[in-house]
Amino acid sequence: MQLLQGIKLYAITISIILAGAFNAIAQNDKEETGEITIEVNPGNKNAIFKDDENVGYKLKIKSTYKAAQAGKLTYNILTDDFTNISTNSIPIHLTKNSAETYTVNIPQQRPGFYRINFMLNTTTYDDTVKKVFGVSPEKIVTQLHRPADFDAFWKASIDTLKKVAPNYKVIFRKDLSTKAKKVYLVEMQSYQNLLIRGWLVVPTYGKKLPVHYRVPGYVVELKPNMDNDDYIAFDINVRGNGNSRDAVSVGTDTYCLVGIEDRDKYIYKGVYLDCIRGLDFLYANAKLGIDTSKIYVEGGSQGGALGVVLASLDKRVKVLTVQVPLYSNIHDAYKITNGYDSQVFPFKMFRKYQENHSGYTWDKFFSVWDYYDPQNFAPNVKCPVLMGIGLLDMFCPPRCSISMYNHLGTANKEFVSVPNSTHEVDFNYFMFQNLWIREKLRIP
Amino acid sequence: MKKLYIICLSLIILSPAWQQAYAGWPIGKYRSIVIPSFSYYTSKDKWDSNGIKVTGENGSGFTSYAIGLYYGYGLTRRMDLLVNVLAPYQSSKSVTSAGVVTPQNSSGLGDMQVGISYALANFGYKSYLSIQATGIVPLYKNTNRAIALGYGAYGSEVKLMYSGGISRLFKGYYNLEAGYRRFFDAEGPNVLVYSASLGVPVPGRNQASVEVGGQWASSNNKSFSQNLSVNRDFAFTKAGLNFGHAFTRRFSLFANGFYTLTGRNSGIGSGGSLQAIVKI
Numbered sequence: 001m002q003l004l005q006g007i008k009l010y011a012i013t014i015s016i017i018l019a020g021a022f023n024a025i026a027q028n029d030k031e032e033t034g035e036i037t038i039e040v041n042p043g044n045k046n047a048i049f050k051d052d053e054n055v056g057y058k059l060k061i062k063s064t065y066k067a068a069q070a071g072k073l074t075y076n077i078l079t080d081d082f083t084n085i086s087t088n089s090i091p092i093h094l095t096k097n098s099a100e101t102y103t104v105n106i107p108q109q110r111p112g113f114y115r116i117n118f119m120l121n122t123t124t125y126d127d128t129v130k131k132v133f134g135v136s137p138e139k140i141v142t143q144l145h146r147p148a149d150f151d152a153f154w155k156a157s158i159d160t161l162k163k164v165a166p167n168y169k170v171i172f173r174k175d176l177s178t179k180a181k182k183v184y185l186v187e188m189q190s191y192q193n194l195l196i197r198g199w200l201v202v203p204t205y206g207k208k209l210p211v212h213y214r215v216p217g218y219v220v221e222l223k224p225n226m227d228n229d230d231y232i233a234f235d236i237n238v239r240g241n242g243n244s245r246d247a248v249s250v251g252t253d254t255y256c257l258v259g260i261e262d263r264d265k266y267i268y269k270g271v272y273l274d275c276i277r278g279l280d281f282l283y284a285n286a287k288l289g290i291d292t293s294k295i296y297v298e299g300g301s302q303g304g305a306l307g308v309v310l311a312s313l314d315k316r317v318k319v320l321t322v323q324v325p326l327y328s329n330i331h332d333a334y335k336i337t338n339g340y341d342s343q344v345f346p347f348k349m350f351r352k353y354q355e356n357h358s359g360y361t362w363d364k365f366f367s368v369w370d371y372y373d374p375q376n377f378a379p380n381v382k383c384p385v386l387m388g389i390g391l392l393d394m395f396c397p398p399r400c401s402i403s404m405y406n407h408l409g410t411a412n413k414e415f416v417s418v419p420n421s422t423h424e425v426d427f428n429y430f431m432f433q434n435l436w437i438r439e440k441l442r443i444p
Numbered sequence: 445m446k447k448l449y450i451i452c453l454s455l456i457i458l459s460p461a462w463q464q465a466y467a468g469w470p471i472g473k474y475r476s477i478v479i480p481s482f483s484y485y486t487s488k489d490k491w492d493s494n495g496i497k498v499t500g501e502n503g504s505g506f507t508s509y510a511i512g513l514y515y516g517y518g519l520t521r522r523m524d525l526l527v528n529v530l531a532p533y534q535s536s537k538s539v540t541s542a543g544v545v546t547p548q549n550s551s552g553l554g555d556m557q558v559g560i561s562y563a564l565a566n567f568g569y570k571s572y573l574s575i576q577a578t579g580i581v582p583l584y585k586n587t588n589r590a591i592a593l594g595y596g597a598y599g600s601e602v603k604l605m606y607s608g609g610i611s612r613l614f615k616g617y618y619n620l621e622a623g624y625r626r627f628f629d630a631e632g633p634n635v636l637v638y639s640a641s642l643g644v645p646v647p648g649r650n651q652a653s654v655e656v657g658g659q660w661a662s663s664n665n666k667s668f669s670q671n672l673s674v675n676r677d678f679a680f681t682k683a684g685l686n687f688g689h690a691f692t693r694r695f696s697l698f699a700n701g702f703y704t705l706t707g708r709n710s711g712i713g714s715g716g717s718l719q720a721i722v723k724i
Contacts, residue, residue, distance in 0.1 A: 205649070206693055230693065431569035439473050439521070444695060444723030 024105065034065030036094075036125045040118060042133060045389055051136040055106035060074060061092065063125075069094040075104055080113040080132070082339035092122060111139035113391070113398045121123035131392040134398060134417060144405035145331055145366065146376040153263070153371055154313055161191050161273045168281055170200070170288070176224055180204055183224045185243075186234075188281055191273035196244040198236035199224040200276060202289055210294030210441055211282060213317075214305035215275050216241045217299070218326065218345075219252045232290055234282060238274040238306070240267065256346055257353050261360065263368045267268050270371070275310040283316065291345075294318055294441045298433075299397070300415030301423065302326045304387075305374045307405065311385070312377035313325035318438045320381065321433050323388040323425045324396045328404035329375045331366065336397045344394045375400075378407035384440045387411040388429045390421030413439075467619035467641075468574035468605030470563045470591035471518040476724040479514040485531075487704075487713025491680075493666075495708045501539035508712065509533045509553070522563040523556045526578065530554040534591050553583035557601070571608020577601070580627070599627035603637065616644040621657075633663035633676040641686075649690040655702075656683050680707035688721075696721040 025421040041289070043049070043056030063069050074089040086106075094100055106116075118129045147153070184200040201224050203209060212231040216222045221242030225233035240248035240255055246265065246435040250258060259265035286292050296319035299307040304325030311317040326346065327333070337347040354360050370376060385408055389401045398417075405415055416432060418425045437443070471477055486507045488500040510532040517525045533551040540546065559578025566572050580599035586592040603623025610616045620639065625635040639657025646652050663676035686703030691697065701716040 415450075428568055435472065436571060439475075442474055444472070444475050444477075 004104075014368065032355075034063065034124075036065070036120065036122065036127065036130050036286055037062045038118065038120055038127060039238075040129050040131055041201065042131070042419055045419075047131070047133040048137060048417050049109075049133060049135050051108060051111050051139065054108060055133055055135070057104040057106075057116070057118075057131075059102045059104065060099060061094065061102065061120065063094040063098060063122075063343075064095045064306065065094075065124065067123070068096055069122040069125065071120065071125075073102060073104075074119040074121070075106075076117045076119065078117075080115060080338045080397055082115070085114070092120065094122070109135045109338075111136040113402075115138070122356065130332060130392075132398065132417065134402070137398075137402040137417075138406060138417070140399060140403050140406060142329055142375070142406070144376060144379075144407065145308060145370045145373065147370050150293060150371060150376060156314040157191075157269060157273060158276065158313065161276060162360045164189055164191060164193055164277075166277060166280060166284070168284060170285065171218045171226075179227070180229070181226060183226075186281060186285075188277055190239070190277040192247075192271045193248050194239055194270065196237065196239055196274050196277065197242070198222070198234060198244075198281070200285075201225055201228065201233040201235075201290065203229060205229075207288070208289055208291045210291050210296065210443060213282065213295055213297045215278075215297060215299040215303045217308065218302040219250075219255050220302075226322070231296075233286070234278065236278040236342065237276065238271045241269075242273075252345075253349060256349055260350075260353065260368060263371045266368055266372065268372045272309045272313070273308065275306050276314050279310070279314050279316050292316070294443075296321065296437055296441060298322070300324055300425075304328075304396075304401075308374040308381060308408075309372075309377045311383055312380040319384050321386040321388075321437065323429070324375055324390055324393055324423050325371075325387065325401055325404060326396055327372065327374055328396060329400035330369050330373045332403065333397055334362065336399065340394065346395065375404040375407055378404050379409045381408045382410050383412075385410060385416040386433060386436050387413070388425035388433070389415060389417055390424055391417055391419045392422045393424075395423045445490055447691050454570075455545075455640075467621070468561075468563070468572045468607030470561070470572065470574070471516050472526045473518045473521050475518050478722040478724065479512075479516075479719050480722075481510075481512040481514070481717055481719040483510040483512060483715065483717040484508070484610075485510075485713055485715035487711035489712040491707040491710055491712060492530040493677075493709050495706065497712065502508070503545045504537050504539045506537075506713075507535045508715075518580050524561045526557070526561055527558050527577070528557040529583070530556075533595060534593065538624075550589045550591050550593060552593055556583050561605075563620040567608070570611070571606065574605045575609070576603045576605060576623070576698045578603075580625075595627050595629060597627045598631035599625060601625040601637070616642060618642050619651075631663050631665045634677075635659050635661040646687075651686075651688045653686045653688075654683070656681065656684065658673070658682060678707065678709035680710040681705045694723045 040061040041058045049055045071092050073091045073092050074087060076087045077085040090102060106173045113132055113134045117353060118131060120127045166188045171185040173183045173185050180203060182202045182204060183380050186198045186200050188196060190196045212223065212228050212233050214222060214235045216237060219241055222237050223301045225235050237244040260269035282290050282295060283292055295317060297307045297310055298321045300323035305324035305327045307320050307322045308325055311320040311425035343351055387405050389398050389399050415427050418429060490498050492498050510530045512530045514528045519525050531665030532554045534572040535549040537545055537547045557578045557580055559575040559576060560576050563572050563574045578601050582594055582596050586596040591628045601623055605620055605621045607619040610618060621639045623637045625637055627633060637659050639655060641653050641655035644649055658681035660679040661677060666677045682702045683706045684700055686698055686700045688696055688698035698719045703714040704712055
């Protein structure tokens with residue numbers, strides 16, 4: 001009996017101890033539950049600063065922890081190709097459930113783009129926020145690697161294209177048309193007598209309309225653009241893209257590698273010339289209501305590169321808008337992407353190819369790409385240009401886009417920087433682009 | 445100064461019609477808007493100083509026709525130059541106690557408004573907060589006129605406008621305006637102007653909008669007379685409906701009708717306008 005009572009007493013004691021312990025653990029969990037959010041705002045909304053002003057950031061750090069948080073905020077500044085410039089830190093103290101704003105001031109920097117990493121280390125929370133800012137980007141000067149026979153090469157290429165009979169076909173697609181818009185599938189023969197296709201969407205309201213000529217991103221299929229009420233929309237699928245895969249049909253991993261070892265066989269020779277053939281089509285079919293005096297070309301990523309090339313080679317482009325133009329300043333892109341922890345498009349493909357092909361050197365790579373780098377085409381672009389960049393873009397490092405922009409042969413150019421975007425721009429940019437195009441083409 | 449008030453009021457009531465065309469949105473750099481318009485206003489009854497309706501004598505009344513021309517040019521992306529001129533024809537009929545009807549009329553160029561509009565801020569390029577500052581220049585003299593064409597005084601107006609689209613709701617738009625107008629005359633008046641409008645697209649390249657607006661004017665001359673011409677201290681609120689059709693991408697026609705809902709020291713009237721909007 002005594003033994004039984006002893007066991008009961010023991011069990012009760014253990015229960016009380018365990019209950020207390022669980023309670024303490026639960027309490028502890030409750031105190032540790034929470035998070036810290038860091039809102040990073042550059043002093044200038046577009047995160048572009050001048051080289052004669054300090055660079056400023058405001059960080060709003062909010063804690064939902066029920067315990068005070070103490071620690072430090074370290075900010076590390078690097079060049080865009082990962083050379084360390086400075087590392088500093090400021091103490092952080094947050095009471096429970098509170099928010100504090102901290103100001104970070106960075107001395108003047110030379111023109112360029114810089115990475116800034118904000119590392120927060122507090123009692124129970126560690127986090128890093130990575131941002132990029134620009135300093136007087138218009139002052140960035142880069143070397144052109146333009147081959148001596150660059151112009152001759154492209155003149156000869158265009159002459160070759162001219163010898164290809166286009167054999168345009170304009171096929172009305174009733175099934176895709178609406179009351180407000182007529183949709184046409186268009187076909188034409190391009191360089192190497194290759195069949196390419198595109199989509200023409202003509203609003204039924206209006207007799208003669210400006211044209212929005214869109215060139216495609218990397219192996220992106222363009223479909224009829226039904227969003228344009230004030231323009232005729234022409235979307236071309238260059239060889240290997242969308243419905244132009246009759247002769248070239250390769251995936252995204254190899255598209256940019258087709259013929260890469262020979263400037264005359266590289267796929268982009270045909271791709272660039274396909275874009276010119278698209279312009280030929282618009283001029284040859286003005287009867288469809290096309291106002292050839294108001295053709296604006298737009299493209300993003302690879303399309304951005306195509307836009308620059310097209311406006312350079314063909315002055316029939318009246319206005320150009322590009323976003324995150326791929327391949328620009330390919331020499332610097334190579335250097336910058338060298339510092340990436342893991343490789344991304346497009347140098348991921350180029351590096352893989354180089355690794356797998358013995359004897360294929362970077363010199364060989366550049367000896368071909370110098371004929372295709374949009375930056376080398378930029379000086380011949382004379383029409384108004386609007387460019388949008390994402391500062392966190394790893395595919396098209398901002399320095400490369402801007403250096404190409406700085407080489408554009410027109411003073412009538414603007415760029416828009418979107419600080420929190422990667423390989424894209426934001427909705428605001430497109431709203432502005434719409435107004436910008438109307439201004440340049442004098443569309444009310 | 446005879447018949448001054450109601451005439452000015454008619455001009456004031458008629459003049460905002462053109463403003464609906466662009467409201468607070470910038471016209472756009474290098475582009476122009478030209479708006480010829482024809483306006484009509486008539487009133488017989490009136491509100492007294494307490495806002496009580498006073499029925500006009502049979503045969504009395506006031507009628508105004510006005511031809512207007514508005515021109516706006518986008519100087520920059522934010523700043524527009526504005527010029528607006530009205531050429532009214534005013535007709536007034538008063539009735540004596542003996543029942544004798546006395547008609548009077550006058551016509552000519554009225555007030556010209558010249559100034560700038562500046563977009564202070566945009567919100568995602570969808571809505572705009574703009575300020576408009578204009579000067580009022582009388583293009584006439586009231587001496588030797590049976591009835592005046594306006595106050596005959598220089599003036600100025602500063603107005604804030606907030607305009608934008610309501611894409612999520614019904615792809616409509618709104619425009620809110622509030623401003624202050626001052627005539628540089630010993631008796632002013634000082635006028636607060638306000639309006640709110642809401643528009644919706646209507647299938648077939650049409651649009652319809654409803655507008656409520658008004659004015660509140662104060663002057664050191666507070667006297668009220670059945671003869672409205674001597675009053676400068678007044679208020680009114682009007683409501684209107686607008687309907688527009690786009691014939692081409694550059695040419696639209698708008699029709700507007702309105703009625704005064706409430707007032708003090710002002711006429712009870714209705715009117716309308718026809719505006720052609722030409723975008724260049």
